[in-house]
Amino acid sequence: MQNLGYYNGKYDLIENMAIPMNDRVCFFGDGVYDATYSRNHIIFALDEHIDRFFSSAGLLKIKIPYSKEELKALLKEMVRKVDSGEQFVYWQVTRGTAMRNHVFPGDEVKANLWIMLKPLPVKDMSQKLKLITLEDTRFLHCNIKTLNLLPSVMAAQKAEEAGCQEVVFHRGGRVTECAHSNVSIIKDGVLITAPLDNLILPGIARAHLIKMCQEFDIPVNETPFKLDELMDADEVIVTSSGQFCMTACEIDGKTVGGKAAEIVSRLQKALLDEFLEETKKI
C-alpha cells in the first residue's frame, strides 16, 4: 500500500477511510496523538512514544482500549503493510463515539484508535531553518499532545507565508517551544533548554539531544531563556521526531547562530547514527 489509514480495526488508503460523524474528535477535538518515524519498516523510539501517548491520554482521562504491548504490535504490523520503509508513523485515540455532549460519555462507550502512515523520510540535518517569533497564546496544557492544534496551525501558516519553516513561541519574552518542535540554544558551550512544565511538550527528540549532550560532556541547563538570549545564542537548535537536531540561520529576518558548528555537527552525527543503528535492516 502507498499509505495507510486505520480506524478501530478497519484499514485502507487514508483517502478511502471514513469515520463516524459522532466521533468526539469532530465536535471537540477530544483526543491525543503521538508520532515518530520508521526506516526499513522498523519504528524508531517506539517505547518512548507509546509511554508519552499513554501519559497524554491519562492526563485527559481517556482510557486506551489496548495495552502498550498490543498497540506496539499493531503499529509494527501496520507499518509492514506500507511499501515505503521510510514512514511518518502517526496514531491517535479519541474519546469514543456518542451524540454531542461536553460531558464524557458513559463507560460503555470505548475510545477509538486511529493510525495514519505515509511515506516520509527524516529531515536532512544539513539544512538550516528560518524561523519567526510569535506570542504564545496557546492553552496551559502544552505538555499534553492533544488534537486541539489550532494555534499551531495558524502559526505554521504564518511561517509559511513568511517563507520560514517554524515559529518560536514566547510568553512575554520567555521562549517556550516551536509550533511543532522544541527549541534549545547553545551558548558558551552549554545547552540551554526550557524545563519540562505545562508550557512545553516533553519532546522525545529533546530528551535524546539532552542525553547525547551528557554523553559528550556538554553541560545541559534546563532553565527558561528569553528572546534576546535566543537571538544572541551561538546556535539555535530545533528538535522534533523527524528533525533530530536542526539549526536555525535566521529568526525574524536576522542572522542567528552558526558559532558552535563543531558541537552541532557532533550531536547531529551521533543522533543520526542512533536512528540508523536502531532502524537498520536485520
Place this chain on the structure above:
Amino acid sequence: MQNLGYYNGKYDLIENMAIPMNDRVCFFGDGVYDATYSRNHIIFALDEHIDRFFSSAGLLKIKIPYSKEELKALLKEMVRKVDSGEQFVYWQVTRGTAMRNHVFPGDEVKANLWIMLKPLPVKDMSQKLKLITLEDTRFLHCNIKTLNLLPSVMAAQKAEEAGCQEVVFHRGGRVTECAHSNVSIIKDGVLITAPLDNLILPGIARAHLIKMCQEFDIPVNETPFKLDELMDADEVIVTSSGQFCMTACEIDGKTVGGKAAEIVSRLQKALLDEFLEETKKI
C-alpha cells in the same frame, strides 16, 4: 427524521453519517461552529448566529463556500426535515480535506460544511444552577467559536462529577465566562458582565440580556468582575443559546444570589416572550 447529520450535501441520521479521515477536524480540530435553537421549525436569532459564524471563520481565515443567504436557506430546509419542531440547531465548517499538514491546504481545497440537528427544547428558566469555579487555562482566542474544546470538555466533566451544571472560569480571580455559557451578575440593581475581548465568547444570549436590561432601564456595566464579587452578587446569571437567563443558587457549595428575584423574573419573562414570539407558528 428523528435527527439529522449533514456533510457537504449528503444527509442522514447523525449516527449513519461518516466523514473523511482526512477532514482537518480529525487531526487539528481545524474548524468553527455555531448553534441555536428552533421551535415550530423556525430557527431563533438566525441572522446573529450566522454573522458570528462568519466572523469566527474569518478570524481563522477559513473561507465558507456559501453566502450567508445560502447557508440560512439550507439550515431552514434541513430543520424542516426533522420531526420535532424543538431542535438544537448546530453547524460547523472545517478547513477542508487533505493529507495531514499544519500549513493550510491550497485554494483548490474547499472548506467542509456540517449540520447537526437533534430534538432539544430550550431550558426551563425556573431551574436554578449549581456551579463550580476553575482556573481558566484556555487559549487566548476565546472570542472565536472553535472546535478546540478540550478545556471545556474537561471542565464540564468536573462539574458533572461535582453534581453541578456549569463551571465558572477565572484568570487569577478575574471571572471570564463559563465552560459553555457567559456569566453576569446583578449587584445593587446593575447588571455587571465582562467586556468583549479575547477572553470570552461574544454570546448572543448575553447580547439579548443586555438589550433587555436597557429596555427595562436596568443599568449595564460591561467591566471585569472578580470571584469575590461573583460570590457576593445579588444574582448570578448564566446565559447561552439554550439558556436565555438562568440563575445560580450555589457556587462551590456556597449559597449565592436570590436577592434580586423580581429583576430576574422580569428579564426571564421578556427573553422567553421574545423567543416565543419570533418562533410562533405562522
